[in-house]
Amino acid sequence: MQYLTEELYFPPISETSPEGILAVGGDLSTERLLLAYENGIFPWFNDNEPILWWCPPQRMVLFFDELKISHSMRNTINKNIFKVTFNKSFQAVLLGCQNTKREGQVGTWLSDDMMAAYCKLHEMGKAISVEVWQNDELVGGLYGIDLGHIFCGESMFSKASNASKMAFIYLVNYLKENNYKLLDCQVYNDHLDSLGCREIPREDFLRFLK
16 A cells, blocks of 8 residues: 655555555546556545545446346336436535445545535536426436546435436436446445345456456
8 A cells, every 4th residue: 555645646555455445645636547547447535535546356347237126116217207317406416425324334435525526527527416306396317427438426415215216227328328337336235235236356347347
């Protein structure tokens, strides 16, 4: 594990720690963030802590044909109770993700500095949001980094039952229609598993990325 300086650089993936930490420090400039995502690296750290850069040994991904849509979720889709948009309220989606309380988490990993950095990427067309509306209220959504052939999902939130799943399903349909290779979901959680995501070895993920 290396400590980064102002130099725009990441060490080789082979230097990643067993738990998946590659480097500490550096900054959240758009140049460094894009270099990170293009090489399978992402920032993940708590507010008021040093920046940690990760490339975990197992990568949670979705192959589009493996998407799982439950019977109840199909019923929800057919009822048309939600409206889904892309890139209409990027900052509001970030705020929704920032304010969502997550099990076992103290504070937030999505700091104000992180939000500012992703907003700059959004202005460059490199970060995308999906919004879910109910009666003109934003009730769910997600955002991530668009590499053109792989979408790196960052976070999602939901204030209404099934809202984040709706955003996820619409995103997957968009990616599939536009010939993306896969959806990167970074690390395992039960919610992603229920949607059909699975872990693959880091080496396999990096081959898709290249």
